[in-house]
Amino acid sequence: xxxxxxxxxxxxxxxxxxxxxxxxxxxxxxxxxxxxxxxxxxxxxxxxxxxxxxxxxxxxxxxxxxxxxxxxxxxxxxxxxxxxxxxxxxxxxxxxxxxxxxxxxxxxxxxxxxxxxxxxxxxxxxxxxxxxxxxxxxxxxxxxxxxxxxxxxxxxxxxxxxxxxxxxxxxxxxxxxxxxxxxxxxxxxxxxxxxxxxxxxxxxxxxxxxxxxxxxxxxxxxxxxxxxxxxxxxxxxxxxxxxxxxxxxxxxxxxxxxxxxxxxxxxxxxxxxxxxxxxxxxxxxxxxxxxxxxxxxxxxxxxxxxxxxxxxxxxxxxxxxxxxxxxxxxxxxxxxxxxxxxxxxxxxxxxxxxxxxxxxxxxxxxxxxxxxxxxxxxxxxxxxxxxxxxxxxxxxxxxxxxxxxxxxxxxxxxxxxxxxxxxxxxxxxxxxxxxxxxxxxxxxxxxxxxxxxxxxxxxxxxxxxxxxxxxxxxxxxxxxxxxxxxxxxxxxxxxxxxxxxxxxxxxxxxxxxxxxxxxxxxxxxxxxxxxxxxxxxxxxxxxxxx
Amino acid sequence: xxxxxxxxxxxxxxxxxxxxxxxxxxxxxxxxxxxxxxxxxxxxxxxxxxxxxxxxxxxxxxxxxxxxxxxxxxxxxxxxxxxxxxxxxxxxxxxxxxxxxxxxxxxxxxxxxxxxxxxxxxxxxxxxxxxxxxxxxxxxxxxxxxxxxxxxxxxxxxxxxxxxxxxxxxxxxxxxxxxxxxxxxxxxxxxxxxxxxxxxxxxxxxxxxxxxxxxxxxxxxxxxxxxxxxxxxxxxxxx
Numbered sequence: 008x009x010x011x012x013x014x015x016x017x018x019x020x021x022x023x024x025x026x027x028x029x030x031x032x033x034x035x036x037x038x039x040x041x042x043x044x045x046x047x048x049x050x051x052x053x054x055x056x057x058x059x060x061x062x063x064x065x066x067x068x069x070x071x072x073x074x075x076x077x078x079x080x081x082x083x084x085x086x087x088x089x090x091x092x093x094x095x096x097x098x099x100x101x102x103x104x105x106x107x108x109x110x111x112x113x114x115x116x117x118x119x120x121x122x123x124x125x126x127x128x129x130x131x132x133x134x135x136x137x138x139x140x141x142x143x144x145x146x147x148x149x150x151x152x153x154x155x156x157x158x159x160x161x162x163x164x165x166x167x168x169x170x171x172x173x174x175x176x177x178x179x180x181x182x183x184x185x186x187x188x189x190x191x192x193x194x195x196x197x198x199x200x201x202x203x204x205x206x207x208x209x210x211x212x213x214x215x216x217x218x219x220x221x222x223x224x225x226x227x228x229x230x231x232x233x234x235x236x237x238x239x240x241x242x243x244x245x246x247x248x249x250x251x252x253x254x255x256x257x258x259x260x261x262x263x264x265x266x267x268x269x270x271x272x273x274x275x276x277x278x279x280x281x282x283x284x285x286x287x288x289x290x291x292x293x294x295x296x297x298x299x300x301x302x303x304x305x306x307x308x309x310x311x312x313x314x315x316x317x318x319x320x321x322x323x324x325x326x327x328x329x330x331x332x333x334x335x336x337x338x339x340x341x342x343x344x345x346x347x348x349x350x351x352x353x354x355x356x357x358x359x360x361x362x363x364x365x366x367x368x369x370x371x372x373x374x375x376x377x378x379x380x381x382x383x384x385x386x387x388x389x390x391x392x393x394x395x396x397x398x399x400x401x402x403x404x405x406x407x408x409x410x411x412x413x414x415x416x417x418x419x420x421x422x423x424x425x426x427x428x429x430x431x432x433x434x435x436x437x438x439x440x441x442x443x444x445x446x447x448x449x450x451x452x453x454x455x456x457x458x459x460x461x462x463x464x465x466x467x468x469x470x471x472x473x474x475x476x477x478x479x480x481x482x483x484x485x486x487x488x489x490x491x492x493x494x495x496x497x498x499x500x501x502x503x504x505x506x507x508x509x510x511x512x513x514x515x516x517x518x519x520x521x522x523x524x525x526x527x528x529x530x531x532x533x534x535x536x537x538x539x540x541x542x543x544x545x546x547x548x549x550x551x552x553x
Numbered sequence: 554x555x556x557x558x559x560x561x562x563x564x565x566x567x568x569x570x571x572x573x574x575x576x577x578x579x580x581x582x583x584x585x586x587x588x589x590x591x592x593x594x595x596x597x598x599x600x601x602x603x604x605x606x607x608x609x610x611x612x613x614x615x616x617x618x619x620x621x622x623x624x625x626x627x628x629x630x631x632x633x634x635x636x637x638x639x640x641x642x643x644x645x646x647x648x649x650x651x652x653x654x655x656x657x658x659x660x661x662x663x664x665x666x667x668x669x670x671x672x673x674x675x676x677x678x679x680x681x682x683x684x685x686x687x688x689x690x691x692x693x694x695x696x697x698x699x700x701x702x703x704x705x706x707x708x709x710x711x712x713x714x715x716x717x718x719x720x721x722x723x724x725x726x727x728x729x730x731x732x733x734x735x736x737x738x739x740x741x742x743x744x745x746x747x748x749x750x751x752x753x754x755x756x757x758x759x760x761x762x763x764x765x766x767x768x769x770x771x772x773x774x775x776x777x778x779x780x781x782x783x784x785x786x787x788x789x790x791x792x
Contacts, residue, residue: 151692236645297715311681402724491617511617514610518732522739530742534752536665540754543670 027265034139045455047185056180057122059161060137066138074136076246080123082138085109091377093401096253099128101380102428104323104395104417104474105203108350111432111458116159118170119198123159127258129460140189141481144194148186151178152197154435171201171215192228195237205351207313208320211367212480216315216347222478224315225481240279242271250274252477257303257376258408259398275483276304303374303408303509305479305491309365312413312478316346324418326469328355329446334369337446342544357433357443367519369411369478371504375400383461386426387470393421393428395474409504413476420452424464428472429454564748572680575773579791580782582684583768587647590638591765597631602742609735628708635705650685652696658687669754679772694746700737707734 014095051065058274067074077083086097098116101106109116117125121140125132132138132447142151154162154171162175200206200215207214216224222231227240231402249272259475262282265381270278277284282299286292288299298307313319332338337356343363344350351476354360379398387393393419420429432454435441440454443457448467456463502512513519583591600623606612606621615623642648660676663689668770669677677686685693707730708715716729752761764770769791772781 234605290625291618294621294625302717340732357636487740490619492613494606495610506724508731510731511608511610516732516735517740518735519609521732522736524634525736525741526739526746529740530746533746539670544672 008230020222032235038173041301042188046187049185052181055288056182056184058163059140059142059180060135062180062184063123063137063139063141064213066141066187068076073141073246074139077121077139078132079245080121080247081249081251081253084117085120085132087251089253089377091375094380094382096380098334102395103431103454104415104419105209105320106433107419108430108455108459110430111455112434115434117158118153118155119201122160124160129458134451139454142180142183143198145185145187146194146505146541147181147188147191148179149193150176151183152176156436157476171203172195175380176254183437189336190238192236195241199237203320205320205424207317208414209477211312211319211321211364212309212476212478212479214315214317214319215479216317220315220481222484223487224483226484227292227482230478240274241270244271253408254377254379255477255479257410258300262317268453276308281425293369301402303410305477306369306409306411306484307369308430308485309347309369309478309480310487310489311368311482311485312411313365313367314481314483316365317349318343318345318351318363318365319367319413320361320415321367321413322360322366322416323358324360324419324469326359326418326441327354328356328359329448330354356446359418367413368500370414370475371411371501372398372407373400373407373504373506374398374410374412374477375404375407381428383427383430383459385428387428388423389421389423389468391475392471395428395472398475409501409507411478413478415472415474415476417472417474418469420467420473421470422452422456422464423466423468427461427463427553428470429488430459430461432458559568572678572773572775575678575680575775576779577678577771578721578774578779578782579769580772581682581769581772581789581791582679582681582772583654583765585768586637586641588768592636592643593629593634594631597627597634598741598745602625602738603632605735605738625712626704632705632709635701647688648714650683651697653691654687656687658691661686661688665754675754681769681772681774681778684770684772692744697742700740700744703737704734704741707731707737 015260028058029206049069055066056062062072071269081087081097083422084097088095091466098109102412106112106116106267107373110126113126120132121143122138123140124138141152142161143153143159150160152171152173152175154175155168155170157167158506161178161180162169163180166175167175167176175375195201196213196218198216199210199213200217201208202213207216217228220229222229226232227235230259233239238248256273256275259273259277260282261270261275262277263279264270272278283296284299284304285295286533287296295307300549319474324422338354339352339356340354341350342353343361345363346365351363352358352361353363377399379399380391380396381387395415398410398412400410421427422429422467429441431448432451433442435454436444438454439445440447440450442448445451447467453463453465489500493499494512495509497512497514499509499512501507501509585745602629604620605614607615608617608624642651642755656781657677664673664676672675675686709729710730717723717726720726752758769789
């Protein structure tokens, strides 16, 4: 026995030694790169670059078609045609309830354009191929960024602020160029997480919390979950990405596609999860699968947005802007502290009053994927809340589902003479018209309208607006999905949604009332009979059976 | 004879039971399957009422999800039971006890509306072949032919919504179906109340429930029936 014990111990020791040697050998072996090209070895990139376009020129010397592809994307054009209304949408055209419009504020807004030097919205983006910004999406060095007001150019010295609001640093373009790879979440996030001028200001479901989210914030992007990047779902084809809030696949009957097919044409839940994603052999699962024709996946699986400690702006009242403090300086207040401890502005003299929200329960509406914008040529009724982007869809069109939205409540400038939404020149540090510099609405609106080439009556006012942002990110773990009773109850989440029968939402429906009336009639008959039996004492007589 | 003068007349003697020479014996008249059926159905209806009220937002004692799950499973199980019960009723011929009949209907109605307050005897005497009084038979046949089919019919249509959701106005039709289901379900609850209440009349409540547990009850036997049971089916006779 003892001998055998020693032999086993010896064998174990030998095996352990082999393991150590093996591991060491593996460490010594050269890492095999994912890519077939190590860009740091390319001679085209062995030089100091003086500007972003110089880097692009180097990229295009090999990737000859890349700029052409990018120029066909909404990322470049900032333009989208609504297929159902023909309305021309996109950042270059629409008015929103945040900073309004790009026109007259170009260099600030186009800081997030995937290009360099778009300084006039009345013209298309610059036509040179080198105006495309490759690094914004492909830098993996992590130190490439864009200045917040330089029409997309990167900071080449430590001056100013970046598009994420950080103090700028001198970008090393050579290092960035040699680092290029597939876009990571930092690339997308540095623009899309900061839309509206700050972290999560616009979307509500896209914030810096998604850089390193916990599982309960986003099952797909969390390292504890699937650890997806944005482009795992937002597939690209010829530099055009699947998924757009102007053209949402509100319903995707295609499901996972044919056997063996990996769908890369859409960024829908169904393209991975299919059209019957819940358990088929359970009552609950089958019933949930019955919901998918009317209820978007997001409606149940994103119980609230702005999770993970970063708040979203839910209200913005421009009409209160312009207040100066006792010293005559623009006033500012920071009365909202969000989950991660950061204080957010609740008032800025430049912008007015803000409201913030975290873990916000969405607004729900039928949605066919399209929105109709209240463009500046539309006459509005200033006594009503103006829908900036009316959600299209109905229960009867066969292509709508009930979707969750962030509803932004705004109060913004309009032309009080012509009843149009107004363009406002807000940004322009050296101009005498920009509101943020001069605090003069009359001048700012006049300049904005002039820049957009729109007629202006000269009178302005402020109108209440609603703007809608479809919620589709921050998918929660299944255990956190919206509970049945949150909708199937009186005054539940779906209150006010027409065109769908919601069991449990009305305990006093006509059928219930008729039934209750019958029941009460029968029960009171029984009660009356009992009382009569007690009074007459006759009921006892029957008890004695003979 | 003297007894008759003080007590109300016994059922036989009032001519309501067509069997003057019968004797009353404790006989097994609810076979095991019928009792199983009865109590499974009773339990199911209680669960269906409880979960249905929960789903309808009347109470929040269980989650909506659990309510839907229980309601669906129990309803389907009950439907299966009804398939068996229907088979049973028709193969054994016991469906005939539910046939509505006019004879004695008025007397029973009069008893519940009047006689019971006077301390009269129940005018109906159960026999081997007929354990339901005419009013019961009428009520049960209405329940089985109209009320229950309305409940399970609308329930099945409701449950299979996704098979007909493409019909025009499907959401509205679903609402109609759901409302009928609900209204009739409340009526079933009324029947349950009535059913339980009637057990308190005539005998004690316990006496009313007992036959459906033991299966035996006092029924009128003709001399021939009694002789047959004594000879061939003694196991059905208790006393």
